[in-house]
Amino acid sequence: MNIQLMDRVATDQKIKLAIADCDIHPAPKSVPVEIYPYLSKRWQDYMETYGIIYRQGFPTGPAFPKGQPNAARRDAYPPGGGKPGSDLDFMRSQHLDANNVQLGILNPLSCGQGVQNQDFSAVYCNAVNHWQIAEWTSKESRLKASLMVPYEDPSASVKEIDLWGGDSNFAQILLLSRTAEPLGQRKYWPIFEAACRANLPVAVHAFGYGGAPVTGGGWPSFYIEEMVGHAENTQSLLTSMVFEGVFERFPTLKLILVEAGFAWLPALSWRLDKLWNRMRAEIPHVTRPPSELIRQHVWLTTQPMEEPEPREHLLDTIEWIGWEKLLFATDYPHWDFDEPSRALPIRVGKEQKEAFFLKNALELYNLN
């Protein structure tokens, strides 16, 4: 007997809000196939012989395990094989098209930064810059690349920035948050200067290999503590940048803090202002209240979004930071992905919603 039936109503026919995703992680399908063409024979041999040695203790991978294998959504493995984030077509169907992503900012991780051998770090970053154009931005106009720099070697970084400055494939310069020294220190100033010259924002993504413990209190026992540590670490680097006077020295500098949360920013700003009011004799080069400098120079990506109860507290927090300072991000294809339609757990006005999900990013990256 053959029974016909069932109305198959498509579950989601609504047109989705257009979004910018300011934190997408692409990965090479295979390093020898996709990265080696941009490395000289000498460095290919080096990589085969010694591998990549990061600025950390003895572990070969990340010091803490991840929430899911490869830190990735379990449904993000391309059907044709390879790592999550390594297949443009699959990224299109699973994410860019499905979530109506109009602008996607690529942030390659484990791609030459935080590498102990400085020369290798520089050539690897350069190779990854070529690779992003060849495999991603030249094939998909919604995607923009991040200019990778070997930030522990500022003069090599400046060379890389000057090489690509003005190339519209790149939307920003990428650093990782765990640097060898606090990021405001003058060692890094040439990078900020070159960024202003190239008119590119500097994005600092959580993680990296600076050599210091991953929390301010030392090495924690659990991965969950490492995840919290990103907020601490990012507060430290921001404090360093404020008090070293980076924003006053480079008045056109734009700083984007990526994947470190954002709800901590108001409290940090209040504390910095309070201390600056009382103690600024020590830092006469900082002539404006820290909160004002932060408001002018700093943007933050939204993922992983804080989820307070009651939810309205998130609204207050965003008001304090400024709706125009947040850039929506999903972290695709990573396991802590924020689903665009569910990430903001509160109803907000149309204007705020559009700014939060798309317009802030288009404006900041000059893509209007």
Place this chain on the structure above:
Amino acid sequence: MSKYVVAAANEILPGQRKLVNVRGRPILIFNLDGDYFGILDRCPHQGASLCKGQLVGLVESDRPGQYNFTRNNEIIRCAWHGWEFDIRTGKSRCEPEKIKATQYNINTKTGSEIIEEAYEAETFDVAVEDNYVVVHL
């Protein structure tokens, strides 16, 4: 409440799962030791497809130094942020009172019962002598 025939019983063997679509709803059917359970294929957290999740068990402990691994493959762990749901109840492992995956009533019927009672079905052949998985919706 309507009843939908969604699969032949032997298509979903113990330990296996199958995603079906009933009236536009993606429903994930599990077979745990011969009992069938169904939950909406959408994680209550941010909506990931639970079908892509991993089947896990429970590690429980009565006292320090003693661990029991139980409920093997009876908990589904979401592919995204790892929230875990008890397949038998749909309830969240961490917050069972607050968070629950939408559950559906599932049972099996024989082909002859189905033909007699005029169940609704996917387009497939129902044979009198076989068993079928039925979703109540």
